[in-house]
Amino acid sequence: MTRHLARFMGKTNLLSRDGFLLSIILPFIIGLIFLFSFENLREAANLNPAGIVIELKGNPEEKKDVEDFIKARGMEGRLTDQGLEPVGEPGDEDYLIYYFGDDDVDDLLDEGTINAKVWIDNTGKKMDMEIYVPSNKANDRSSFMAYQMLNSFAKTYRNLINNTEALYAQAMAGRDMSSVAGLVERAETGIAVDDIIETKEKEGINSFTHYVMATLGFICLYYIRVGVDIVRKNEAYTGALGKRLAISPVSRSLRVFISFLTTGIPCLLTTYLLLFCCWQRDLGLSLDYAGVILVVSLGVLIAIFMGMAFASLFKLSKDHVNVINVLIPVLGALFGGLMGQASQILSTWINDNAPFLASLNPAGLVSRGLYQLSFYPSYDSFYQTIRIMTVYLAVLAVCIGLGMRRTKE
Amino acid sequence: MLVEMKDIVKRYGNLLALDYFDLEAEKGEIYGLLGPNGSGKTTAINCMLSLIKFDNGTVNLFGEKMSPKRDDLKERIGLVMQDIGVYDELTVEENITYFCGLYISDRKKRKAYVEEAIDFVGMDSHRKFKPPRLSGGLKRRLNLACGIAHKPDLIILDEPTVAVDPQSRNHILENVRALAQEGKTIIYTTHYMEEVEAICDRLSIIDRGKVLVRGTTEEIKAMSSSGEIIHVKAFHLEDDLLDRIRDMKEVDAVNYEPAAGQLVVYFSKGESGLMSLLRLFEEKNTDFFDLHVKTPSLNDVFLEITGKELRDND
Ligand SMILES: Nc1ncnc2c1ncn2[C@@H]1O[C@H](COP(=O)(O)OP(=O)(O)OP(=O)(O)O)[C@@H](O)[C@H]1O
Ligand SMILES: [Mg+2]
Numbered sequence: 001m002t003r004h005l006a007r008f009m010g011k012t013n014l015l016s017r018d019g020f021l022l023s024i025i026l027p028f029i030i031g032l033i034f035l036f037s038f039e040n041l042r043e044a045a046n047l048n049p050a051g052i053v054i055e056l057k058g059n060p061e062e063k064k065d066v067e068d069f070i071k072a073r074g075m076e077g078r079l080t081d082q083g084l085e086p087v088g089e090p091g092d093e094d095y096l097i098y099y100f101g102d103d104d105v106d107d108l109l110d111e112g113t114i115n116a117k118v119w120i121d122n123t124g125k126k127m128d129m130e131i132y133v134p135s136n137k138a139n140d141r142s143s144f145m146a147y148q149m150l151n152s153f154a155k156t157y158r159n160l161i162n163n164t165e166a167l168y169a170q171a172m173a174g175r176d177m178s179s180v181a182g183l184v185e186r187a188e189t190g191i192a193v194d195d196i197i198e199t200k201e202k203e204g205i206n207s208f209t210h211y212v213m214a215t216l217g218f219i220c221l222y223y224i225r226v227g228v229d230i231v232r233k234n235e236a237y238t239g240a241l242g243k244r245l246a247i248s249p250v251s252r253s254l255r256v257f258i259s260f261l262t263t264g265i266p267c268l269l270t271t272y273l274l275l276f277c278c279w280q281r282d283l284g285l286s287l288d289y290a291g292v293i294l295v296v297s298l299g300v301l302i303a304i305f306m307g308m309a310f311a312s313l314f315k316l317s318k319d320h321v322n323v324i325n326v327l328i329p330v331l332g333a334l335f336g337g338l339m340g341q342a343s344q345i346l347s348t349w350i351n352d353n354a355p356f357l358a359s360l361n362p363a364g365l366v367s368r369g370l371y372q373l374s375f376y377p378s379y380d381s382f383y384q385t386i387r388i389m390t391v392y393l394a395v396l397a398v399c400i401g402l403g404m405r406r407t408k409e
Numbered sequence: 410m411l412v413e414m415k416d417i418v419k420r421y422g423n424l425l426a427l428d429y430f431d432l433e434a435e436k437g438e439i440y441g442l443l444g445p446n447g448s449g450k451t452t453a454i455n456c457m458l459s460l461i462k463f464d465n466g467t468v469n470l471f472g473e474k475m476s477p478k479r480d481d482l483k484e485r486i487g488l489v490m491q492d493i494g495v496y497d498e499l500t501v502e503e504n505i506t507y508f509c510g511l512y513i514s515d516r517k518k519r520k521a522y523v524e525e526a527i528d529f530v531g532m533d534s535h536r537k538f539k540p541p542r543l544s545g546g547l548k549r550r551l552n553l554a555c556g557i558a559h560k561p562d563l564i565i566l567d568e569p570t571v572a573v574d575p576q577s578r579n580h581i582l583e584n585v586r587a588l589a590q591e592g593k594t595i596i597y598t599t600h601y602m603e604e605v606e607a608i609c610d611r612l613s614i615i616d617r618g619k620v621l622v623r624g625t626t627e628e629i630k631a632m633s634s635s636g637e638i639i640h641v642k643a644f645h646l647e648d649d650l651l652d653r654i655r656d657m658k659e660v661d662a663v664n665y666e667p668a669a670g671q672l673v674v675y676f677s678k679g680e681s682g683l684m685s686l687l688r689l690f691e692e693k694n695t696d697f698f699d700l701h702v703k704t705p706s707l708n709d710v711f712l713e714i715t716g717k718e719l720r721d722n723d
Contacts, residue, residue, distance in 0.1 A: 011499065246460055
């Protein structure tokens with residue numbers, strides 16, 4: 001019986017317009033469109049290094065630290081009427097075109113031919129940095145990148161100075177120095193520029209990778225509808241075909257289970273195909289393949305289970321289903337930070353103030369898990385996310401079980 | 410009793426779809442449910458098969474209480490729904506195989522059953538067609554085949570012949586009768602009284618969820634208070650002849666429209682006046698043509714009880 005059901009349910013699902021188009025082709029196409037539009041974003045950022053003019057003050061040694069850092073990330077430029085002209089051909093690694101000097105560049109800023117003006121004052125103990133980005137360049141990715149880099153450079157620099165002071169204080173107090181010897185050495189040789197660059201690179205790709213991850217989460221939401229259909233097509237109230245199945249001697253649980261297998265597996269495969277595209281195009285997804293597949297699979301399953309639980313607990317008319325179809329992706333995109341700045345603020349706010357809410361959104365869980373895989377130093381928080389998802393899945397399974405006992409007209 | 414429905418009440422909000430509905434059918438009989446659109450036929454079937462919940466009453470099938478969990482009872486039931494329930498993605502043969510396979514696990518047996526079902530509805534030349542390519546009537550026939558391929562003991566047919574051409578309809582009706590002869594029990598709903606008269610052993614006439622009358626066709630027709638009605642076309646009838654007809658002891662009423670030459674004679678219940686009428690015409694040497702005799706139909710009974718037609722003439 002199981003085989004018979006699987007054969008025909010699989011066939012009807014794959015051949016039916018709704019089953020195939022809406023649950024497999026559509027998520028895939030939408031996924032590709034989103035992912036590739038982000039890819040263009042990234043390439044645009046790479047092609048145009050940010051032009052910045054830096055006014056540097058302070059003692060020569062510390063000035064040199066700043067210069068070294070900046071030089072490692074970009075190429076020198078000459079100030080002309082057209083803006084900053086690089087002395088050579090900037091490479092992929094050149095995020096900045098820099099110019100050190102106290103020239104007046106207000107006009108260039110107004111015209112938008114350079115991205116920012118930076119004042120750095122190293123006279124005191126702390127490094128003071130002020131960055132001016134003109135409003136016409138505020139949304140420019142290059143400016144954003146430059147800002148991120150400089151800002152976090154300044155932060156790290158301050159930390160190191162503070163740490164160094166603390167270490168010397170400990171040494172003076174006669175503590176054992178061996179354990180902190182490394183740090184002292186590092187502090188003395190100045191800033192480990194490579195470390196900062198590494199951090200910076202992660203932060204630099206951060207925002208567009210964030211989009212990729214949010215997209216993958218968002219795709220999961222499409223499968224809620226698949227879950228709804230899995231249950232609905234086995235219910236007598238949905239029409240003649242439902243009746244025909246309901247009057248057969250095959251229990252509803254078995255029918256729903258086989259529907260789930262025959263529909264759910266293609267959904268998973270579609271998502272894996274998207275993942276493959278992400279890896280193929282190097283869209284910043286973690287290379288921990290098992291981890292990525294685990295978190296995405298759980299996301300797809302949660303979405304399907306959500307739809308199933310919903311449809312098995314409530315009698316859903318066609319209108320209800322249409323509302324779900326329209327509303328869920330929009331809400332998901334909104335809360336997932338995929339709909340412009342306001343939605344990014346919203347998703348950040350929810351993450352900070354109501355993490356519980358964020359955990360209810362499978363899209364949020366997926367992108368969170370992917371983010372943790374890519375950027376967190378240890379697996380602890382990733383495992384935590386996986387645990388949440390597993391519990392979530394179990395709760396939904398119980399809801400489905402309860403719903404399965406109900407006869408809905 | 411193979412089917413026993415007692416005091417079924419079903420409400421849709423304010424609408425009383427079934428009003429203390431009863432139905433009893435014995436093994437091997439064809440039981441008709443006759444009623445106009447919206448009278449509750451389909452609702453009654455849905456309640457019988459536990460496809461919907463109802464507000465009151467009990468349903469016993471094969472002598473046992475029916476519920477959605479009774480897979481053992483469901484195994485013995487075949488339903489042919491009013492709405493077509495087939496997969497557009499599967500061919501005729503695959504559709505029948507799929508639904509038959511829900512009941513019959515044995516492959517060989519299933520294959521034989523599917524062949525028989527295709528034969529039953531006469532769709533051998535369409536077996537590789539997918540439903541979107543089938544005409545409305547052929548779809549109905551496929552729908553029928555899907556419901557009965559597994560050879561159930563109790564077959565429920567909900568208006569199986571709507572939109573089917575007369576030839577195929579007769580084919581289906583004959584086969585339904587053959588099924589009953591094999592000992593299958595059949596519940597047959599329709600609003601075509603000719604079908605009921607042709608094949609049903611017993612029937613209930615229902616309206617607004619209520620059973621108005623039940624019994625055999627003959628019994629129900631006998632309930633009508635009117636007798637034969639004779640229509641005849643004759644022009645220039647003499648008043649004398651009309652008076653003689655009116656004076657016949659069997660005649661209740663006479664209606665003559667000279668312009669149309671249409672004479673209608675109503676006889677009282679249980680009387681047959683055709684011969685006497687013909688003799689009168691002969692005596693007066695009057696030409697007539699297009700004569701036909703109408704005995705009271707189920708429709709007349711329905712009309713008498715409810716004051717409305719069972720259906721529009723079609
Ligand atoms: N799901 C429903 N919700 C509300 N009312 C319903 C529902 N199903 C049926 N009804 C109402 O119940 C009444 C009986 O409907 P039913 O379908 O049983 O009639 P029927 O005798 O089968 O008619 P037909 O000959 O048109 O098939 C109708 O008035 C119909 O409008
Ligand atoms: Mg009906």
